[in-house]
């Protein structure tokens with residue numbers, strides 16, 4: 001260890017990172033929320049000061065409840081109801097992630113949340129794609145961004161979103177997800193949407209095992225066929241010391257990636273603190289652990305910050321961080337050759353250089 005570079009904030013920022021779980025409507029710049037609210041007449045923001053607004057979102061999110069956590073999205077979705085706003089938010093997201101050292105990101109959103117003022121779902125998808133392309137270019141192509149489309153668990157009509165995923169599969173949309181309140185809205189509620197996606201050889205992840213328990217993970221994996229799990233942190237309930245239960249073993253052995261978001265998991269009450277987060281226990285047991293942001297605005301976080309937090313808490317070293325990043329690249333909804341190129345040309349040389 002002594003010959004290695006220290007895990008300084010600068011070095012963690014420079015480390016090439018791969019981000020699989022980041023919500024478009026959870027990552028706006030506070031100033032952008034204020035400017036867009038002014039422009040479109042969205043009322044009810046708690047303050048017009050960017051720093052205060054950032055703090056307000058964070059305090060609201062740090063509630064200990066997923067349902068309360070989700071309330072802040074009314075203000076971000078409220079200002080994302082026209083194409084110009086969607087292009088801007090998407091472009092800024094790509095640039096902010098590039099500036100955070102993210103080389104590849106899959107950013108997710110629910111198209112139906114941006115149709116209050118008459119946009120069609122297709123217009124939403126095309127505007128966000130346009131924004132991602134602009135943001136990539138503005139960052140000097142330091143980052144590549146693809147989209148995941150979410151259906152909302154509490155709303156009907158998941159098939160419409162599944163259709164969009166297939167329709168735009170060669171145009172920057174690489175997968176499907178379901179988001180929103182987990183308890184009371186099982187992933188099997190609209191099982192045919194998942195059956196359709198599988199029939200179409202399309203990819204999907206499912207938010208599961210965040211605010212609900214093992215049965216939610218079982219449904220997502222065994223009934224729906226999820227290739228990755230959004231959070232999936234409650235899989236730890238099927239682990240007792242080094243004894244791994246059948247469901248947990250299945251998730252581990254099938255290499256189903258866990259999209260873990262430590263700060264968000266504390267804010268929604270999944271764990272009381274990062275120290276209690278199972279990221280290290282699961283990594284040690286061989287699960288395909290990845291580190292993610294979830295909602296950069298609501299949880300006032302960055303991927304570099306999540307890396308720093310788990311390094312601080314669990315004493316992870318460069319090899320661990322490289323493993324999390326390689327895990328994410330392996331689990332990305334990209335063709336094999338592109339995943340290999342990401343690992344061999346970006347991730348491995350980046351960590352080799354940093355390790356010293």
Ligand SMILES: O=c1[nH]cnc2c1ncn2[C@@H]1O[C@H](CO)[C@@H](O)[C@H]1O
Pocket residue numbers: 023024025026066070073108109110113150179180181207210264294295
């Ligand atoms: O951690 C989470 N769990 C479940 N749903 C979430 C989480 N973070 C955000 N969203 C929901 O996903 C929608 C689409 O981006 C957001 O509008 C929010 O309602």
Ligand SMILES: [Zn+2]
Pocket residue numbers: 021023179207230294
């Ligand atoms: Zn999420």
